Amino acid sequence: MENKAKKILIADDEPDILEIISYNLAKEGYETYTAKDGNDAVEQARKLQPDLIILDIMMPYKTGIEVCQLLRSLPAFQDTLIIFLTALSDESSHIKGLDTGADDYVSKPISPKVLVSRVNALFRRINKEDGKTVTVGNITIDPVRFIVAINGSEIVLAKKEFELLYLLASKPGRVFLRNEILSQVWGTDVIVGDRTIDVHIRKIRQKLGVDCVTTVKGVGYKFEL
Amino acid sequence: MENKAKKILIADDEPDILEIISYNLAKEGYETYTAKDGNDAVEQARKLQPDLIILDIMMPYKTGIEVCQLLRSLPAFQDTLIIFLTALSDESSHIKGLDTGADDYVSKPISPKVLVSRVNALFRRINKEDGKTVTVGNITIDPVRFIVAINGSEIVLAKKEFELLYLLASKPGRVFLRNEILSQVWGTDVIVGDRTIDVHIRKIRQKLGVDCVTTVKGVGYKFEL
Protein backbone atom coordinates (compact mmCIF):
# COMPACT_ATOMS: atom_id res chain seq x y z
CA MET A 1 0.00 0.00 0.00
CA GLU A 2 2.47 2.58 1.22
CA ASN A 3 5.03 2.26 -1.49
CA LYS A 4 8.00 4.51 -1.98
CA ALA A 5 8.21 7.90 -0.31
CA LYS A 6 6.57 10.71 -2.22
CA LYS A 7 8.78 13.55 -3.34
CA ILE A 8 7.70 17.01 -2.41
CA LEU A 9 9.28 20.22 -3.65
CA ILE A 10 8.67 23.31 -1.57
CA ALA A 11 9.27 26.74 -3.03
CA ASP A 12 9.26 29.86 -0.89
CA ASP A 13 11.57 32.78 -0.46
CA GLU A 14 11.38 32.76 3.32
CA PRO A 15 13.92 30.29 4.71
CA ASP A 16 11.97 29.96 7.96
CA ILE A 17 8.88 28.78 6.21
CA LEU A 18 10.82 26.41 4.03
CA GLU A 19 12.35 24.89 7.08
CA ILE A 20 9.14 24.47 9.01
CA ILE A 21 7.26 22.94 6.14
CA SER A 22 10.12 20.74 5.14
CA TYR A 23 10.63 19.53 8.66
CA ASN A 24 7.02 18.68 9.21
CA LEU A 25 6.55 16.87 5.95
CA ALA A 26 9.76 14.95 6.40
CA LYS A 27 8.49 13.88 9.79
CA GLU A 28 5.51 12.39 7.99
CA GLY A 29 7.76 10.30 5.81
CA TYR A 30 7.87 12.45 2.71
CA GLU A 31 11.05 13.16 0.79
CA THR A 32 11.38 16.93 0.78
CA TYR A 33 13.28 19.36 -1.39
CA THR A 34 13.37 23.13 -1.34
CA ALA A 35 13.60 25.96 -3.81
CA LYS A 36 14.20 29.56 -2.86
CA ASP A 37 12.55 31.39 -5.77
CA GLY A 38 10.53 30.92 -8.91
CA ASN A 39 13.38 30.08 -11.24
CA ASP A 40 14.89 27.69 -8.76
CA ALA A 41 11.52 26.02 -8.40
CA VAL A 42 11.21 25.36 -12.11
CA GLU A 43 14.71 24.03 -12.36
CA GLN A 44 14.38 21.70 -9.40
CA ALA A 45 11.02 20.50 -10.55
CA ARG A 46 12.43 19.40 -13.89
CA LYS A 47 15.29 17.66 -12.20
CA LEU A 48 13.35 15.94 -9.43
CA GLN A 49 10.02 15.18 -11.04
CA PRO A 50 8.35 15.53 -7.65
CA ASP A 51 4.93 14.13 -6.85
CA LEU A 52 3.83 17.37 -5.26
CA ILE A 53 4.99 20.95 -5.51
CA ILE A 54 4.15 23.51 -2.86
CA LEU A 55 4.44 26.98 -4.31
CA ASP A 56 4.42 30.27 -2.53
CA ILE A 57 2.65 32.81 -4.67
CA MET A 58 4.93 35.72 -3.95
CA MET A 59 8.45 34.81 -4.98
CA PRO A 60 11.32 36.55 -6.70
CA TYR A 61 11.86 36.13 -10.47
CA LYS A 62 8.71 34.12 -11.00
CA THR A 63 5.51 34.03 -8.96
CA GLY A 64 4.07 30.72 -7.95
CA ILE A 65 1.36 31.18 -10.50
CA GLU A 66 3.84 31.69 -13.28
CA VAL A 67 5.76 28.63 -12.20
CA CYS A 68 2.56 26.66 -12.17
CA GLN A 69 1.53 27.78 -15.64
CA LEU A 70 4.95 27.06 -17.02
CA LEU A 71 5.08 23.58 -15.57
CA ARG A 72 1.53 22.72 -16.48
CA SER A 73 2.34 23.45 -20.10
CA LEU A 74 4.81 20.58 -20.03
CA PRO A 75 3.51 17.04 -20.53
CA ALA A 76 5.59 15.72 -17.66
CA PHE A 77 3.77 17.92 -15.17
CA GLN A 78 0.21 17.30 -16.18
CA ASP A 79 -0.40 15.06 -13.21
CA THR A 80 1.91 16.64 -10.70
CA LEU A 81 0.09 17.88 -7.64
CA ILE A 82 0.41 21.58 -6.89
CA ILE A 83 -0.50 23.46 -3.76
CA PHE A 84 -0.35 27.23 -3.54
CA LEU A 85 0.58 29.10 -0.42
CA THR A 86 -1.28 32.38 -0.35
CA ALA A 87 -1.14 35.26 2.01
CA LEU A 88 -4.68 36.16 2.82
CA SER A 89 -4.21 39.57 1.30
CA ASP A 90 -3.50 37.90 -2.04
CA GLU A 91 -6.74 36.06 -2.00
CA SER A 92 -9.26 37.88 -4.05
CA SER A 93 -6.77 39.17 -6.53
CA HIS A 94 -5.26 35.79 -7.18
CA ILE A 95 -8.00 33.30 -6.69
CA LYS A 96 -8.56 33.44 -10.38
CA GLY A 97 -4.98 32.41 -10.77
CA LEU A 98 -5.72 29.19 -8.99
CA ASP A 99 -7.49 28.21 -12.11
CA THR A 100 -4.10 27.59 -13.61
CA GLY A 101 -4.24 24.10 -12.29
CA ALA A 102 -3.63 24.01 -8.59
CA ASP A 103 -4.97 21.06 -6.65
CA ASP A 104 -5.34 22.95 -3.42
CA TYR A 105 -4.22 26.08 -1.76
CA VAL A 106 -3.35 26.87 1.81
CA SER A 107 -3.41 30.35 3.20
CA LYS A 108 -0.78 31.90 5.41
CA PRO A 109 -0.07 31.98 8.22
CA ILE A 110 0.60 28.31 7.89
CA SER A 111 -0.15 25.75 10.51
CA PRO A 112 2.14 22.79 9.93
CA LYS A 113 -0.57 20.42 11.04
CA VAL A 114 -3.08 21.82 8.64
CA LEU A 115 -0.64 21.74 5.77
CA VAL A 116 0.39 18.19 6.52
CA SER A 117 -3.18 17.06 6.66
CA ARG A 118 -3.96 18.75 3.37
CA VAL A 119 -0.99 17.09 1.77
CA ASN A 120 -2.02 13.74 3.12
CA ALA A 121 -5.54 14.29 1.91
CA LEU A 122 -4.31 15.15 -1.54
CA PHE A 123 -2.24 12.01 -1.85
CA ARG A 124 -5.08 9.97 -0.53
CA ARG A 125 -7.37 11.44 -3.13
CA ILE A 126 -4.92 10.75 -5.88
CA ASN A 127 -4.19 7.25 -4.77
CA LYS A 128 -7.84 6.51 -5.02
CA GLU A 129 -8.42 8.26 -8.28
CA ASP A 130 -5.47 6.44 -9.68
CA GLY A 131 -7.49 3.59 -10.96
CA LYS A 132 -8.94 2.46 -7.71
CA THR A 133 -12.24 1.32 -9.02
CA VAL A 134 -14.54 0.25 -6.27
CA THR A 135 -16.68 -2.77 -6.84
CA VAL A 136 -19.30 -3.95 -4.42
CA GLY A 137 -21.56 -6.73 -5.53
CA ASN A 138 -22.81 -5.81 -8.98
CA ILE A 139 -22.07 -2.13 -8.55
CA THR A 140 -18.87 -0.68 -9.95
CA ILE A 141 -17.68 2.83 -9.28
CA ASP A 142 -14.94 4.10 -11.54
CA PRO A 143 -13.44 7.37 -10.36
CA VAL A 144 -11.28 7.75 -13.43
CA ARG A 145 -14.15 7.73 -15.86
CA PHE A 146 -16.55 9.14 -13.33
CA ILE A 147 -19.05 6.45 -14.01
CA VAL A 148 -21.12 4.09 -11.95
CA ALA A 149 -22.19 0.82 -13.48
CA ILE A 150 -24.80 -1.59 -12.26
CA ASN A 151 -24.75 -4.90 -14.06
CA GLY A 152 -22.98 -3.26 -16.93
CA SER A 153 -25.42 -0.44 -17.52
CA GLU A 154 -23.87 2.91 -16.89
CA ILE A 155 -25.33 5.57 -14.68
CA VAL A 156 -24.20 9.17 -14.75
CA LEU A 157 -23.95 10.98 -11.46
CA ALA A 158 -23.20 14.63 -10.86
CA LYS A 159 -19.92 15.50 -9.20
CA LYS A 160 -21.09 15.81 -5.63
CA GLU A 161 -23.31 12.79 -5.95
CA PHE A 162 -20.41 10.81 -7.25
CA GLU A 163 -18.00 11.93 -4.59
CA LEU A 164 -20.50 11.14 -1.89
CA LEU A 165 -21.25 7.71 -3.24
CA TYR A 166 -17.59 7.00 -3.78
CA LEU A 167 -16.78 7.92 -0.22
CA LEU A 168 -19.45 5.65 1.19
CA ALA A 169 -18.66 2.80 -1.14
CA SER A 170 -14.94 3.00 -0.47
CA LYS A 171 -15.62 1.39 2.88
CA PRO A 172 -18.75 -0.66 2.46
CA GLY A 173 -20.65 -1.25 5.64
CA ARG A 174 -18.91 1.45 7.52
CA VAL A 175 -21.05 4.25 8.86
CA PHE A 176 -19.99 7.74 7.91
CA LEU A 177 -21.10 10.46 10.26
CA ARG A 178 -22.73 13.45 8.66
CA ASN A 179 -19.79 15.54 9.82
CA GLU A 180 -17.37 13.15 8.25
CA ILE A 181 -19.23 13.27 4.98
CA LEU A 182 -19.24 17.03 5.08
CA SER A 183 -15.54 17.39 5.63
CA GLN A 184 -14.61 14.69 3.14
CA VAL A 185 -16.89 15.72 0.32
CA TRP A 186 -17.44 19.39 0.95
CA GLY A 187 -14.31 20.28 2.90
CA THR A 188 -13.93 21.79 6.33
CA ASP A 189 -14.36 25.37 5.27
CA VAL A 190 -17.49 25.03 3.23
CA ILE A 191 -20.66 25.26 5.18
CA VAL A 192 -23.84 23.88 3.79
CA GLY A 193 -27.25 23.42 5.27
CA ASP A 194 -28.59 20.36 6.98
CA ARG A 195 -30.64 19.01 4.15
CA THR A 196 -27.94 19.16 1.54
CA ILE A 197 -26.56 15.73 2.24
CA ASP A 198 -30.03 14.24 2.27
CA VAL A 199 -30.87 15.68 -1.09
CA HIS A 200 -27.75 14.25 -2.63
CA ILE A 201 -28.38 10.90 -0.99
CA ARG A 202 -31.84 10.93 -2.43
CA LYS A 203 -30.55 11.65 -5.92
CA ILE A 204 -28.10 8.80 -5.60
CA ARG A 205 -30.79 6.40 -4.50
CA GLN A 206 -33.03 7.61 -7.26
CA LYS A 207 -30.47 7.31 -10.00
CA LEU A 208 -29.07 3.98 -8.90
CA GLY A 209 -32.49 2.51 -8.38
CA VAL A 210 -30.90 0.03 -6.01
CA ASP A 211 -31.24 0.22 -2.29
CA CYS A 212 -27.60 0.38 -1.33
CA VAL A 213 -27.36 3.46 0.83
CA THR A 214 -28.63 2.88 4.32
CA THR A 215 -29.59 5.54 6.80
CA VAL A 216 -28.41 5.13 10.36
CA LYS A 217 -30.60 7.60 12.08
CA GLY A 218 -28.87 10.05 14.35
CA VAL A 219 -25.53 8.83 13.10
CA GLY A 220 -25.04 8.96 9.36
CA TYR A 221 -25.14 6.81 6.25
CA LYS A 222 -23.48 3.67 5.03
CA PHE A 223 -23.12 1.84 1.77
CA GLU A 224 -24.44 -1.66 1.86
CA LEU A 225 -26.14 -4.08 -0.47
CA MET B 1 -20.15 7.68 22.41
CA GLU B 2 -21.99 10.91 22.24
CA ASN B 3 -21.65 11.17 25.95
CA LYS B 4 -21.10 14.15 28.12
CA ALA B 5 -20.70 17.65 26.80
CA LYS B 6 -17.17 18.65 25.90
CA LYS B 7 -15.66 21.53 27.80
CA ILE B 8 -14.20 24.31 25.74
CA LEU B 9 -12.16 27.19 27.12
CA ILE B 10 -11.98 30.28 24.96
CA ALA B 11 -9.30 32.88 25.60
CA ASP B 12 -9.38 36.26 23.93
CA ASP B 13 -9.05 39.80 25.15
CA GLU B 14 -11.92 41.04 23.05
CA PRO B 15 -15.19 40.49 24.91
CA ASP B 16 -17.19 40.63 21.69
CA ILE B 17 -15.30 37.76 20.16
CA LEU B 18 -15.52 35.77 23.35
CA GLU B 19 -19.23 36.16 23.34
CA ILE B 20 -19.77 35.28 19.71
CA ILE B 21 -17.64 32.18 19.88
CA SER B 22 -19.03 31.12 23.20
CA TYR B 23 -22.59 31.55 22.05
CA ASN B 24 -22.11 29.57 18.88
CA LEU B 25 -20.32 26.70 20.53
CA ALA B 26 -22.83 26.53 23.36
CA LYS B 27 -25.55 26.32 20.77
CA GLU B 28 -23.82 23.22 19.48
CA GLY B 29 -24.01 21.60 22.88
CA TYR B 30 -20.55 22.38 24.15
CA GLU B 31 -19.87 23.60 27.63
CA THR B 32 -18.05 26.89 27.20
CA TYR B 33 -15.83 28.91 29.50
CA THR B 34 -13.96 32.12 28.85
CA ALA B 35 -10.68 33.71 29.79
CA LYS B 36 -9.79 37.32 29.14
CA ASP B 37 -6.01 37.12 28.93
CA GLY B 38 -3.07 34.76 28.92
CA ASN B 39 -2.73 34.37 32.66
CA ASP B 40 -6.42 33.87 33.08
CA ALA B 41 -6.34 31.23 30.37
CA VAL B 42 -3.68 29.20 32.13
CA GLU B 43 -5.43 29.43 35.44
CA GLN B 44 -8.81 28.43 34.08
CA ALA B 45 -7.31 25.64 32.04
CA ARG B 46 -5.79 24.07 35.14
CA LYS B 47 -9.03 24.38 37.01
CA LEU B 48 -11.37 23.16 34.30
CA GLN B 49 -9.32 20.60 32.45
CA PRO B 50 -11.14 21.45 29.24
CA ASP B 51 -11.23 19.16 26.23
CA LEU B 52 -10.40 21.99 23.89
CA ILE B 53 -8.78 25.37 24.32
CA ILE B 54 -9.22 28.13 21.78
CA LEU B 55 -6.42 30.65 22.14
CA ASP B 56 -6.12 34.05 20.62
CA ILE B 57 -2.49 34.71 19.79
CA MET B 58 -2.39 38.33 20.83
CA MET B 59 -3.39 38.60 24.46
CA PRO B 60 -2.19 40.63 27.45
CA TYR B 61 0.32 39.10 29.90
CA LYS B 62 0.83 35.95 27.90
CA THR B 63 0.37 35.34 24.19
CA GLY B 64 -1.59 32.34 23.06
CA ILE B 65 1.64 30.73 21.99
CA GLU B 66 3.14 31.14 25.42
CA VAL B 67 0.02 29.73 27.01
CA CYS B 68 0.17 26.79 24.67
CA GLN B 69 3.80 26.07 25.37
CA LEU B 70 3.26 26.34 29.07
CA LEU B 71 0.30 23.98 29.07
CA ARG B 72 1.87 21.51 26.72
CA SER B 73 4.72 21.11 29.13
CA LEU B 74 2.32 19.74 31.70
CA PRO B 75 1.36 16.08 31.50
CA ALA B 76 -2.31 16.86 32.01
CA PHE B 77 -2.43 18.85 28.80
CA GLN B 78 -0.66 16.50 26.45
CA ASP B 79 -3.89 15.46 24.83
CA THR B 80 -5.87 18.63 25.17
CA LEU B 81 -6.91 20.02 21.84
CA ILE B 82 -5.72 23.52 21.05
CA ILE B 83 -6.84 25.89 18.34
CA PHE B 84 -5.18 29.22 17.68
CA LEU B 85 -6.97 32.30 16.54
CA THR B 86 -4.64 34.39 14.43
CA ALA B 87 -5.03 37.87 13.11
CA LEU B 88 -3.61 38.55 9.70
CA SER B 89 -0.93 40.82 11.06
CA ASP B 90 0.49 38.03 13.22
CA GLU B 91 1.54 36.10 10.20
CA SER B 92 5.18 35.43 9.57
CA SER B 93 6.57 36.51 12.90
CA HIS B 94 4.68 33.83 14.73
CA ILE B 95 4.60 30.95 12.37
CA LYS B 96 7.36 29.31 14.32
CA GLY B 97 5.20 29.29 17.35
CA LEU B 98 2.56 27.28 15.66
CA ASP B 99 4.74 24.28 16.00
CA THR B 100 4.20 24.34 19.73
CA GLY B 101 1.48 21.82 19.36
CA ALA B 102 -1.66 23.37 18.01
CA ASP B 103 -4.17 21.04 16.45
CA ASP B 104 -5.57 23.64 14.13
CA TYR B 105 -5.75 27.34 13.67
CA VAL B 106 -8.44 29.66 12.48
CA SER B 107 -7.68 33.10 11.16
CA LYS B 108 -9.54 36.24 11.98
CA PRO B 109 -11.95 37.62 11.11
CA ILE B 110 -13.76 34.62 12.43
CA SER B 111 -16.76 33.05 10.84
CA PRO B 112 -18.70 31.34 13.61
CA LYS B 113 -19.80 28.61 11.25
CA VAL B 114 -16.29 27.84 10.13
CA LEU B 115 -15.06 27.76 13.67
CA VAL B 116 -17.84 25.47 14.80
CA SER B 117 -17.21 23.08 11.96
CA ARG B 118 -13.51 23.02 12.71
CA VAL B 119 -14.23 22.28 16.32
CA ASN B 120 -16.61 19.50 15.42
CA ALA B 121 -14.10 18.04 13.02
CA LEU B 122 -11.45 18.05 15.69
CA PHE B 123 -13.58 16.21 18.20
CA ARG B 124 -14.66 13.77 15.58
CA ARG B 125 -11.07 12.91 14.87
CA ILE B 126 -10.52 12.15 18.53
CA ASN B 127 -13.68 10.19 19.03
CA LYS B 128 -12.75 7.95 16.15
CA GLU B 129 -10.28 6.16 18.37
CA ASP B 130 -12.82 4.41 20.54
CA GLY B 131 -14.40 2.52 17.72
CA LYS B 132 -13.32 -0.94 18.70
CA THR B 133 -15.44 -3.90 17.90
CA VAL B 134 -16.57 -5.80 20.95
CA THR B 135 -17.11 -9.52 20.74
CA VAL B 136 -18.58 -11.59 23.52
CA GLY B 137 -19.39 -15.20 22.78
CA ASN B 138 -21.34 -15.25 19.57
CA ILE B 139 -22.35 -11.63 19.83
CA THR B 140 -20.42 -8.97 17.96
CA ILE B 141 -20.95 -5.27 18.40
CA ASP B 142 -19.35 -3.16 15.72
CA PRO B 143 -19.50 0.59 16.29
CA VAL B 144 -17.94 1.32 12.93
CA ARG B 145 -20.69 -0.38 11.03
CA PHE B 146 -23.21 0.29 13.72
CA ILE B 147 -24.56 -3.20 13.78
CA VAL B 148 -24.89 -6.03 16.23
CA ALA B 149 -24.46 -9.53 14.92
CA ILE B 150 -25.49 -12.74 16.61
CA ASN B 151 -24.13 -15.79 14.88
CA GLY B 152 -23.70 -13.77 11.75
CA SER B 153 -27.21 -12.43 11.47
CA GLU B 154 -27.36 -8.70 11.76
CA ILE B 155 -29.59 -6.83 14.12
CA VAL B 156 -30.31 -3.15 13.78
CA LEU B 157 -30.50 -1.13 16.94
CA ALA B 158 -31.43 2.50 17.35
CA LYS B 159 -28.73 4.91 18.43
CA LYS B 160 -29.41 4.97 22.16
CA GLU B 161 -30.04 1.25 22.26
CA PHE B 162 -26.76 0.68 20.53
CA GLU B 163 -24.81 2.99 22.76
CA LEU B 164 -26.30 1.42 25.85
CA LEU B 165 -25.53 -2.10 24.71
CA TYR B 166 -22.05 -1.10 23.64
CA LEU B 167 -21.37 0.36 27.05
CA LEU B 168 -22.49 -2.75 28.89
CA ALA B 169 -20.76 -5.14 26.54
CA SER B 170 -17.51 -3.22 26.66
CA LYS B 171 -16.96 -4.68 30.12
CA PRO B 172 -18.82 -7.96 30.21
CA GLY B 173 -19.83 -9.07 33.65
CA ARG B 174 -19.33 -5.70 35.19
CA VAL B 175 -22.35 -4.09 36.74
CA PHE B 176 -23.13 -0.56 35.58
CA LEU B 177 -25.06 1.59 38.00
CA ARG B 178 -28.04 3.37 36.59
CA ASN B 179 -26.25 6.62 37.26
CA GLU B 180 -23.24 5.45 35.35
CA ILE B 181 -25.35 4.45 32.41
CA LEU B 182 -27.10 7.77 32.44
CA SER B 183 -23.95 9.81 32.40
CA GLN B 184 -22.20 7.65 29.83
CA VAL B 185 -25.02 7.28 27.38
CA TRP B 186 -27.16 10.30 28.01
CA GLY B 187 -24.58 12.73 29.35
CA THR B 188 -24.45 14.61 32.58
CA ASP B 189 -26.65 17.48 31.61
CA VAL B 190 -29.53 15.52 30.18
CA ILE B 191 -32.23 14.60 32.61
CA VAL B 192 -34.51 11.72 31.84
CA GLY B 193 -37.00 9.80 33.89
CA ASP B 194 -36.45 6.57 35.76
CA ARG B 195 -38.11 4.25 33.33
CA THR B 196 -36.18 5.42 30.30
CA ILE B 197 -33.29 3.06 30.83
CA ASP B 198 -35.64 0.17 31.43
CA VAL B 199 -37.45 0.78 28.21
CA HIS B 200 -34.24 0.77 26.27
CA ILE B 201 -33.04 -2.34 28.01
CA ARG B 202 -36.27 -4.01 27.14
CA LYS B 203 -35.93 -3.05 23.49
CA ILE B 204 -32.43 -4.43 23.44
CA ARG B 205 -33.55 -7.72 24.97
CA GLN B 206 -36.43 -7.86 22.57
CA LYS B 207 -34.37 -7.19 19.48
CA LEU B 208 -31.46 -9.43 20.40
CA GLY B 209 -33.73 -12.28 21.42
CA VAL B 210 -30.91 -13.55 23.58
CA ASP B 211 -30.83 -13.20 27.31
CA CYS B 212 -27.59 -11.35 27.71
CA VAL B 213 -28.51 -8.31 29.75
CA THR B 214 -28.97 -9.11 33.40
CA THR B 215 -30.73 -6.98 35.96
CA VAL B 216 -29.03 -6.50 39.28
CA LYS B 217 -31.86 -5.29 41.36
CA GLY B 218 -31.29 -2.08 43.24
CA VAL B 219 -27.97 -1.63 41.50
CA GLY B 220 -27.99 -1.66 37.74
CA TYR B 221 -27.41 -3.88 34.74
CA LYS B 222 -24.67 -6.03 33.37
CA PHE B 223 -23.90 -7.76 30.12
CA GLU B 224 -23.48 -11.48 30.45
CA LEU B 225 -24.12 -14.57 28.44
Added chain:
DNA sequence: TTTTGTGTAAACATATTGTTAATGGAAAAC
Protein backbone atom coordinates in the same frame (compact mmCIF):
# COMPACT_ATOMS: atom_id res chain seq x y z
C1' DT C 1 -48.65 -6.45 53.91
C1' DT C 2 -46.04 -2.80 52.54
C1' DT C 3 -42.34 -1.03 50.22
C1' DT C 4 -39.24 -0.78 46.66
C1' DG C 5 -37.63 -1.60 42.29
C1' DT C 6 -38.31 -3.38 37.66
C1' DG C 7 -41.01 -4.95 33.28
C1' DT C 8 -44.12 -3.75 29.79
C1' DA C 9 -47.21 -1.56 26.50
C1' DA C 10 -49.09 2.31 24.67
C1' DA C 11 -49.29 7.29 24.10
C1' DC C 12 -46.93 11.16 23.30
C1' DA C 13 -43.29 14.41 21.97
C1' DT C 14 -39.27 15.29 19.57
C1' DA C 15 -35.58 14.72 16.51
C1' DT C 16 -34.10 13.32 12.31
C1' DT C 17 -34.63 12.34 7.76
C1' DG C 18 -37.22 12.23 3.14
C1' DT C 19 -39.13 14.80 -0.52
C1' DT C 20 -40.37 18.36 -3.57
C1' DA C 21 -39.95 22.57 -5.76
C1' DA C 22 -37.60 26.97 -6.35
C1' DT C 23 -33.43 29.61 -6.75
C1' DG C 24 -29.11 31.17 -8.43
C1' DG C 25 -24.85 30.20 -10.47
C1' DA C 26 -21.74 27.85 -13.44
C1' DA C 27 -20.80 25.40 -17.40
C1' DA C 28 -22.08 24.04 -21.94
C1' DA C 29 -24.30 24.76 -26.18
C1' DC C 30 -25.71 27.71 -29.52
Added chain:
DNA sequence: GTTTTCCATTAACAATATGTTTACACAAAA
Protein backbone atom coordinates in the same frame (compact mmCIF):
# COMPACT_ATOMS: atom_id res chain seq x y z
C1' DG D 1 -22.45 37.05 -26.36
C1' DT D 2 -26.63 34.87 -25.42
C1' DT D 3 -29.26 31.13 -24.33
C1' DT D 4 -29.81 26.83 -22.43
C1' DT D 5 -28.89 23.17 -19.47
C1' DC D 6 -27.32 21.22 -15.51
C1' DC D 7 -25.96 21.21 -10.78
C1' DA D 8 -25.72 22.51 -5.85
C1' DT D 9 -28.12 24.44 -2.46
C1' DT D 10 -31.92 25.98 0.30
C1' DA D 11 -36.50 26.30 2.13
C1' DA D 12 -40.69 24.35 3.37
C1' DC D 13 -43.20 20.71 4.51
C1' DA D 14 -44.24 15.63 5.09
C1' DA D 15 -43.07 11.37 6.90
C1' DT D 16 -40.95 8.50 9.99
C1' DA D 17 -38.03 6.71 13.49
C1' DT D 18 -36.71 7.41 17.92
C1' DG D 19 -36.78 8.81 22.72
C1' DT D 20 -39.42 9.65 26.72
C1' DT D 21 -43.10 9.56 29.76
C1' DT D 22 -47.11 7.61 31.67
C1' DA D 23 -49.56 4.22 33.87
C1' DC D 24 -49.93 0.08 35.66
C1' DA D 25 -48.56 -4.87 36.45
C1' DC D 26 -45.55 -7.66 38.63
C1' DA D 27 -41.89 -9.43 41.62
C1' DA D 28 -38.83 -9.49 45.42
C1' DA D 29 -37.42 -7.79 49.63
C1' DA D 30 -38.46 -5.53 54.12
